Amino acid sequence: MKIAIGSDHAGFRYKEILRASLRNAGHDLTDFGTHSTEPVDYPLFIRPVAEAVAAGRFERGIVLGGSGNGEAIVANRLRGIRCTVCWSIESARLARQHNDANVLSLGERLIPESDLLPVVRTWLATPFEGGRHAQRLALIDGVAV
Numbered sequence: 001m002k003i004a005i006g007s008d009h010a011g012f013r014y015k016e017i018l019r020a021s022l023r024n025a026g027h028d029l030t031d032f033g034t035h036s037t038e039p040v041d042y043p044l045f046i047r048p049v050a051e052a053v054a055a056g057r058f059e060r061g062i063v064l065g066g067s068g069n070g071e072a073i074v075a076n077r078l079r080g081i082r083c084t085v086c087w088s089i090e091s092a093r094l095a096r097q098h099n100d101a102n103v104l105s106l107g108e109r110l111i112p113e114s115d116l117l118p119v120v121r122t123w124l125a126t127p128f129e130g131g132r133h134a135q136r137l138a139l140i141d142g143v144a145v
Contacts, residue, residue: 001124004058006032006049008042008071011064014108014116018062021117027124030058043074050075050083053102061103062120068107075103082137087111092119096126098133 003022007015012034022029032052033045046063053061061083063071068085075083083103084095087110095101104123111119128134 001060002028002030002058003124004030004032004049004052004061005063006034006045006061007064008034008045008066009037009039010066011068011071011106011108012037014106014111014113015062015064017113017116018064018120022120042070046071046074047078050078050081050103054078054080059102060124062106063103064106064108066107066109068105068110072103072105075105082140086119086123088115089118089122092123093126096123097129098136100128100133100137 005015005018019029019031032048034040042065049061049063052058061075063075065071072083072085075081081103082099082101083105084099084101085105085107086092086095087107104120
């Protein structure tokens, strides 16, 4: 899968863990930064990830920060992005199954490191269920159903 990834300084360590793991799993990964733990303004690194996914250059995006909340807000400003903050395997499964989330936002300060890879693997592997959920996504987008 073609994945865009980006973080601020507070999500940098988890981003580096994900970069290695996702590449080892055979995913095509592009890192939009940041590239250290030096403090940065997260929109500068999160918006390009969301723009790349919205433009169709990537199938999915992963953004990281301290809580993941600000990152999700930035990503969701773009039409066509369905970014969700996940903190558990179940939240990741439902984000894909019911919401067809195409960007995942993670908070390094809120997710134990032991849960990081299982959450991301679940999010990547879970298909969108469609059905009544597709109708709801259309309503979110303001499309008459």
